[in-house]
Amino acid sequence: MTDSSNTAMPLRIALLAQPAPAAGLSADCLTLLPTAETISISDYLEASAFEKALQTAVEAVSQGKLVRLIANIEQGESQPTILMLAGLTAAQNKIHPHAYLAGFADTLQQAITQSRRQAIDITNQQAFDMLTAAQKFEALYQMVEAIAERTLSDHYWFTEPHQARVASLTFNQQSSLILAQATGLQAPQSLLTPTRLLFIVAGHECAELQAKLAKLEQSLNGLAESDSEPHALISLMSETIRQYQAEASSTLGSANSQPKQVIVLQGASVSAVQQEISAISNALPKVIAEHSHYKTPAGSCFSPSPNSRGGVAFVYPGVGTVYPGMFRELHHYFPALYARLEREGNLKEMLQAEKTYGADPAEMTLGELAIAGVGSSYLLTQVLCEEFAVKPDFALGYSKGEASMWASLGVWKNPHALIKMTQTSPIFTTAISGELTAVREAWQLDDNETITWNSFVVRSEPEAIQTLLPEFPHAYLAIIQGDTCVLAGCENDCRALLKKLGKRGIAANRVTAMHTAPAMSQHQQVTEFYRQPLCDELPEHIRFISAAGLLVKNQNMSNNQNKPVQIDSQRIADSIADTFCSTLDFTALIRSAREQGARLFIEIGADRQTSTLIDKINRADQVTTESCTIAANAKGGEDILTLLKCLGQLITHQIPLSLDPLLEGLEQQQTNALSAANIPANKIQGEPV
Structure with a gap:
């Protein structure tokens, strides 16, 4: 199947995971590369179909070809694809691969040896039993995506400084692959989506705001009846954000222009935003009259008299x-x-x-x-x-x-x-944690005397606690914070002080002598x-x-x-x-x-x-x-x-900021819609080597 000898040439095959449907590499890169050869795993009928197809792909890449590896030729474009090309070719064409195929052999040790790495370099190992050829392809695809996303399990894939992410896949004890991190990064996910909506409405007075809220609600009513609701929602969000940015920029550049009041509406659906519009429309006159701040659990908010700029x-x-x-x-x-x-x-x-x-x-x-x-x-x-x-x-x-x-x-x-x-x-x-040596020194304790330290949050005026502190020399007023205080020190002294104070304290059960006299x-x-x-x-x-x-x-x-x-x-x-x-x-x-x-x-x-x-x-x-x-x-x-x-x-609150990350995410979703229609538009995002 593969060259399983320890002298096998190391691989450096660039891999790019592309979801279905996807536009592929950007058009300017495609003109510089040969036409992709499609290799389908379904063309191989034997038990080792995945291995046969992958070996064929590796050999094609070694001959300078660009390869599209897919699971089933009969599914056409409606399936994920792994693009494969020589690592040098990718570098010459400024393409950022998601991962490199660095080893491919009968056993894990042989694949590690071929990749010129050590077993300790592998930060994620996966072994599978009884997978079909299509399932093996899916496992490979998901690992390439995981490396590009820098995601392991359900959190960030952390590594030691300056160490690449390296993963191994072993299938049915028949073959093993070593994948290594490349420079390709998954494009950022959009902060705003059809289930995370944000609209901005701005106006000079209550009547103008009410009119714009009504107009937005009318637009949302039209979307609810549209077959292209998700795409239209993305466009509408982008439109309101861009309009706000343009108005904010013009106001900032004019000495005589009166700044508008700004309402932000958020919700998880069209109907949810419509409810937010109804609620704020009813509350608007009172909020403006009282100069109060309005916000809802969904994130909608309005500050009619913002005075925080510069503060x-x-x-x-x-x-x-x-x-x-x-x-x-x-x-x-x-x-x-x-x-x-x-x-x-x-x-x-x-x-x-x-x-x-x-x-x-x-x-x-x-x-x-x-x-x-x-x-x-x-x-x-x-x-x-x-x-x-x-x-x-x-x-x-x-x-x-x-x-x-x-x-x-x-x-x-x-x-x-x-x-x-x-x-x-x-x-x-x-000193101020663990053994509490600073406390032991301050209290002049012998080595065999124990310290039972604790802190308590208590609802009390600080003066009431300070009055009692002389009676309890091993208790300290550590923090004053609004209507509560933090009492820290010897647990027995703290509890005795609280009892005399007539207050109940909530134990934090944390050992730290910060903000107490022994810390001095x-x-x-x-x-x-x-x-x-x-x-x-x-x-x-x-x-x-x-x-x-x-x-x-x-x-x-x-x-x-x-x-x-x-x-x-x-x-x-x-x-x-x-x-x-x-x-x-x-x-x-x-x-x-x-x-x-x-x-x-x-x-x-x-x-x-x-x-x-x-x-x-x-x-x-x-x-x-x-x-x-x-x-x-x-x-x-x-x-x-x-x-x-x-x-x-x-x-x-009209604080100067950039909303480009919101707009870029919305634009990427519109680009993805074009990709779904087979219109090449996307580029591969990369990071410095």
């Missing part, structure tokens, strides 16, 4: 917000971004992938939570800033979120270096840890706000004031250390940010815990009309739906 604040959450499976689908929509992040650093470590995406997610240590927290914030920052061109005016962090903001917003030159440092630093492994012994070490080299070009337009500026100073702290932190390596390290080692007053931090001009608080990280806290603080301060929050992610929700809700609110 966008990125808020970075602290340790513990990451959750298993976070951002599981995100790479399908931003494949080029993931490829870039993978080239720049260790994406697998950055997101703590083995625990975040493992089959049985293990409980993370404080250091692992810190790394994954910064990693999730870094990733979402890239999505908003690089893909949608959102520019924050302010940045602040909850607890260790301060480190996330410096790492994510182009201040530290090499934030990836902090991953290994966090994994090994005694600060995170033993680590102040110098924390300062040295975060004294990082800065980028050559710094984001001077962002005002970075630290909780350290709100602290009561003592001799161990830097002399910060209640103003933005200067972008200086030492000042940044000092502010992080001050925050790290002292009580965190998040309520005061949000109030300070508002005083400095922050209006729209966007949480940049996993889940939406900080957004909930800010909402409570704003309600307590009765400023919900002029200040509001947006979460870029939410546990339990679909990542893309939450992102679209975030974008919808940015649009209605």
